[in-house]
Amino acid sequence: MEKETSISKDIIIAFTKKAQEIQSGYSLNLQLVEIFGSRWSYVAGYIDKSEVHLPPVKLKLTDKIGILVYGDIRDPLIMAKIERELLELTR
Amino acid sequence: MEIDNTNTATWIKSRIKQDEIDKYLKDGEDFINDELIEAKIKSNTKPDRKTVETIINKSLAINTLSLDETAYLLNVDDPELLSLMQEAALKIKRKVYDNRIVTFAPLYLSNACVNNCQYCGFRCSNQEADRRILTQGEVRQEAEVLAGEIGHKRLIVVYGEHPTTDYEYIAETLKTIYSVKVPTKHGFGQIRRANVNAAPMSIDALKHLHKVGIGTYQVFQETYHHKTYETVHPKNTIKGNYKWRLYCMHRAMEAGVDDVGLGVLFGLADWKFEVMALVAHTHELESVFGIGPHTISFPRLEPAENTPFTKNSKYMVNNDDFLKLITVIRLAVPYTGMIITARESREMRTKSLKLGITQTDASSKIGIGAYADHANDQQGNKQQFYLGDTRSLDEVIGEFADLGYITSFCTAGYRCGRTGKCIMDLLRTGAEGKYCKLNAVLTYREWLDDFASEKTKESGEKVIAEEIEEVKNTMPKVYNQFMEYYKRIKDGERDLYF
Numbered sequence: 001m002e003k004e005t006s007i008s009k010d011i012i013i014a015f016t017k018k019a020q021e022i023q024s025g026y027s028l029n030l031q032l033v034e035i036f037g038s039r040w041s042y043v044a045g046y047i048d049k050s051e052v053h054l055p056p057v058k059l060k061l062t063d064k065i066g067i068l069v070y071g072d073i074r075d076p077l078i079m080a081k082i083e084r085e086l087l088e089l090t091r
Numbered sequence: 092m093e094i095d096n097t098n099t100a101t102w103i104k105s106r107i108k109q110d111e112i113d114k115y116l117k118d119g120e121d122f123i124n125d126e127l128i129e130a131k132i133k134s135n136t137k138p139d140r141k142t143v144e145t146i147i148n149k150s151l152a153i154n155t156l157s158l159d160e161t162a163y164l165l166n167v168d169d170p171e172l173l174s175l176m177q178e179a180a181l182k183i184k185r186k187v188y189d190n191r192i193v194t195f196a197p198l199y200l201s202n203a204c205v206n207n208c209q210y211c212g213f214r215c216s217n218q219e220a221d222r223r224i225l226t227q228g229e230v231r232q233e234a235e236v237l238a239g240e241i242g243h244k245r246l247i248v249v250y251g252e253h254p255t256t257d258y259e260y261i262a263e264t265l266k267t268i269y270s271v272k273v274p275t276k277h278g279f280g281q282i283r284r285a286n287v288n289a290a291p292m293s294i295d296a297l298k299h300l301h302k303v304g305i306g307t308y309q310v311f312q313e314t315y316h317h318k319t320y321e322t323v324h325p326k327n328t329i330k331g332n333y334k335w336r337l338y339c340m341h342r343a344m345e346a347g348v349d350d351v352g353l354g355v356l357f358g359l360a361d362w363k364f365e366v367m368a369l370v371a372h373t374h375e376l377e378s379v380f381g382i383g384p385h386t387i388s389f390p391r392l393e394p395a396e397n398t399p400f401t402k403n404s405k406y407m408v409n410n411d412d413f414l415k416l417i418t419v420i421r422l423a424v425p426y427t428g429m430i431i432t433a434r435e436s437r438e439m440r441t442k443s444l445k446l447g448i449t450q451t452d453a454s455s456k457i458g459i460g461a462y463a464d465h466a467n468d469q470q471g472n473k474q475q476f477y478l479g480d481t482r483s484l485d486e487v488i489g490e491f492a493d494l495g496y497i498t499s500f501c502t503a504g505y506r507c508g509r510t511g512k513c514i515m516d517l518l519r520t521g522a523e524g525k526y527c528k529l530n531a532v533l534t535y536r537e538w539l540d541d542f543a544s545e546k547t548k549e550s551g552e553k554v555i556a557e558e559i560e561e562v563k564n565t566m567p568k569v570y571n572q573f574m575e576y577y578k579r580i581k582d583g584e585r586d587l588y589f
Contacts (some may be wrong), residue, residue, distance in 0.1 A: 005347060033508045034347075037269060037304030038283065041347065042508035049516040052525040054572050055589050056507065068508055 005034050005043055006064055012044050014089045019045055022082060028071035030086075031056075035066045059083055061090050092224040094203045095255050102254040103205055103329055108293050112334045115341045115379070121334050122375045123315050128158070128367045135162035143172050147179045150422040153187060153519040155377060161370045161423045165363045165415075173415070177446055180421040184447035187426055189524040191499040191531035192491055193450040194484065195245035195286070196237050197432070199459050200225045200264055202475070204251035206330040208313070209323045210359065210404075212395035212475045213251055219397040221470075223459040224255055230267045232463035238280035239273030241454045241462075241484050242542035244500040244534065245284045247309065249457075249475075252290035252329060261289060262303045269304060275541035278585040283502035286352070290329070291339030297346035306505060307385050308343045309352030312336060315368030316360035323359060323400070340376060340384075349511030350385035351376070352430075357408045357416070358392025358401075366416050370423045382512050386428035386450065387420055389413075393434050393476040401476070414442060421447035426518040436479040444496065453480075453487035485547050488538070492550035497558055499531035500538060503588035525566060529573055529589045532558045536580045 012032065019030040023046075031045030040058070047053065047070055056068035057079070067086055073079055146160045156164075167173055201224040207214045225233065237243045248264065250256045265285050273280045286307040287300065297308065314320050317333060324331045340351045353372055355365040373383040391408055395401050408416070421429060431443045433455040440451060455478060456462050458470045469477055488498045503526060504510060509517060517523035532555060539551045559577070563570050569589070576587040 031508050031513075036302055038502075038506050039304040039306075039510075040506050040508050041349070041510055042513035049522055050520045052522055052529070052566060052569060052589070054569055058507075 007032070007034055007043055011065070011089055015086070016044055018085060018089060026071070026078060026082070028069055028073065028082070030070070031068040033066045033068060035060065035064050040066050040068070059086065061087050065090055092226045092229075092255070094222055094224055094253070099205055099254055102257075106329050107332055107335045111294055111342055112338050115338050116334075121337055123317070123337065123368055123371055125317055125364075128364055128371065131158050131162045132165065132363050132367060135159050136166045138163040138167050138172065140172060140175075143167060143175060147175060147422065150183055150425045151179060151186070153183070153425045155373060155383065155425070156370065156423040158367055158370060158374075161367055161419060162363075164419045164422060165366060173418075176418050176422060180418045180447040181445050183421060183425045184429075184449060185524075186521050187518050187524055188428070188449050189528040189531070190495065191497045191501075191527050192444065192448070193245065193428075193499045193501060194243070194487070195247055195450060195452050196241065196243040196484075197249060197452055197455050197457055198233055198237065198246045198268075198462070199249045199457050199475070200230060200233075201251050201253065201256040201260075202459050203253040203255060205253055206251075206328045207325050208328075208330060209400040210313075210356065210392060210395070210398065212398050214398075217397055224253075224260075225264075225460055227263060227267045229460055229463065230264050231271060233460065234268045234271040234282055235273050236462040236465075238271055238282050239275060242275070242280060242500075242538050243454070243484070244280075244282060245286070245306070245502060246282055247286045247288050247307075247452075250287075250289045258292055258296035258299050261287060262299055265300070265303045265305060277540045277583045278537060278580075280541065281586070283500075283586070284505050286350075288352075291336050292342070294342045294346045297343050297348055301347045305348060306502075307350040307352045308340075308348045309354065309386070309388070310336065310339050311354030311356060311388065311390070312368075312372070313356045314359040314365065315355065315372070316364055319360040337372075340372075341379065344376070344380045344382075349380075349382060350505075352386040352388060353384040354388035354390065354430075356390055356392060357413070358404050358406055360406055362406065362408045362412055362416055366419055366423070369420065373424050373427070380512075382515055383424060384427050386430050387424060388430040388432070389416065389420065390432060390434050393479070395474075395476040410439060413439065414446060417443050417446045417448070426515065433478045433480045433482075434476065437482065440480060441490070441494070444491075444494065451487070453482060454484040455481070485542070485544050488543070489547035489550050492547065492554045495554065497528075497531045497535055497554050498538070499527065500534035501527065501530035501588070503530045506588070526589050528558060528562060529566070529569065532562070532573075533576055533580055533587055533589075536577060537585055540581065 033040040059067040284306040288309040428449045430450040
């Protein structure tokens with residue numbers, strides 16, 4: 001039985017595709033979350049669950065949709081580009 | 092706040108949604124088969140060492156045990172085998188959750204209730220109970236004491252079942268609690284995770300609570316034994332409906348609330364049966380939703396004001412059996428959090444630490460409005476039962492430190508997407524335990540600096556030093572970032588987490 005989420009299937013599919021591109025291009029792992037106040041509830045995305053990771057960068061795309069970005073993020077321009085591309089998914 | 096009873100009868104009639112039970116039944120039956128459970132307890136006897144070791148190895152690999160395996164362990168009486176089980180229980184806890192103990196406080200907001208459970212001091216026929224429902228202002232005062240004076244960051248918020256404290260009231264109180272921010276010695280205090288212990292609700296009501304950021308949704312079946320359930324919960328009450336209560340976690344998960352807490356009130360029926368039923372409930376959730384309970388609780392029946400039932404049950408659990416049931420639950424559901432509360436004596440709580448407990452409370456007051464009232468004595472007519480351990484958080488943390496445990500106030504998983512299905516793999520691989528260690532140190536630092544007595548701080552510093560050394564040796568990749576956060580917290584910043 002699937003968990004209820006207000007994020008549409010289209011967004012989840014589009015996110016999963018984009019996350020794979022970003023993983024290949026920048027070695028960053030992304031997770032899509034639904035935001036409920038301070039609760040960021042996992043919806044989709046991959047991360048190696050056998051090890052502990054540095055704290056993710058938390059991107060709040062909308063009031064309800066967030067992204068957790070795991071990996072070595074040094075270039076702010078790349079980060080800004082990723083954020084723009086992800087924001088497009090929500091429109 | 093005024094307790095409005097005018098529409099109670101109508102409200103009670105509308106409460107249970109039969110379609111939100113029927114959709115989960117299989118051939119019209121619920122998933123607790125009393126005869127099957129009793130048969131398995133009867134037949135899985137005389138466990139030999141080899142069988143016990145095989146079962147333990149399965150637990151150590153963080154796999155849920157079957158009902159037969161659970162029954163075998165329940166029937167172990169040999170002291171040597173029990174000792175093996177206890178050692179394994181502690182090993183499992185260390186693997187999954189490291190050596191941290193999470194702490195929280197109970198916050199009772201209302202004791203108006205339409206149910207009439209025979210064992211409860213809040214039952215509606217108990218005329219001696221002093222009924223109260225806190226206003227939002229009073230809720231705020233309670234949270235300010237908890238966050239600003241004691242230093243708690245996690246709560247279990249408890250409500251009776253009544254139209255005046257329906258899901259809209261619960262949602263408002265959660266918003267109020269989360270909005271509290273109180274200056275402390277060096278930083279600020281906040282409640283970062285509010286778990287809820289309340290009546291079963293509909294899917295729509297639970298969606299509403301999910302939206303405002305509920306933590307764990309905790310509903311105890313009280314007893315899974317069908318006949319006993321009928322006996323202690325009058326038929327004409329909402330709580331008299333066994334299946335409405337049993338399937339509330341299905342509804343919660345379907346509503347998106349993927350952290351759920353199961354529990355039994357031990358002392359109502361045979362304890363071995365109840366442990367088996369908890370495991371059966373776990374199997375059902377795993378099978379339908381891919382995830383089992385976030386926590387399991389096991390309160391024992393305790394004296395309550397004007398509640399003779401609590402003194403007369405023939406199923407009271409003695410201390411040895413209580414420690415055994417904790418051990419078996421730890422082995423049977425290795426990934427779940429396990430909560431022991433201040434209902435229990437200091438002695439029992441300390442003993443249970445070695446059996447895999449992961450959460451406990453302290454500085455607990457369970458009277459309605461008791462924190463802001465700074466009530467020192469227990470108040471029978473305002474409490475659901477009497478507490479066994481009334482020590483302060485400072486004392487308990489000090490004792491834990493002297494025993495080598497670090498106390499954690501972590502709420503990171505909830506805020507980083509490590510919930511529900513996502514956390515299951517993390518728990519099984521031991522990765523979550525590493526996060527536990529990091530966040531335990533960071534939140535412990537906050538608490539020591541803002542709230543600890545000199546004596547507790549001295550004990551705490553020793554524990555922290557050892558933990559930091561362990562992070563350096565076992566998690567070199569994150570050590571620098573971890574130490575940066577640690578330093579920032581020492582400098583007064585708050586709420587930094589992995």
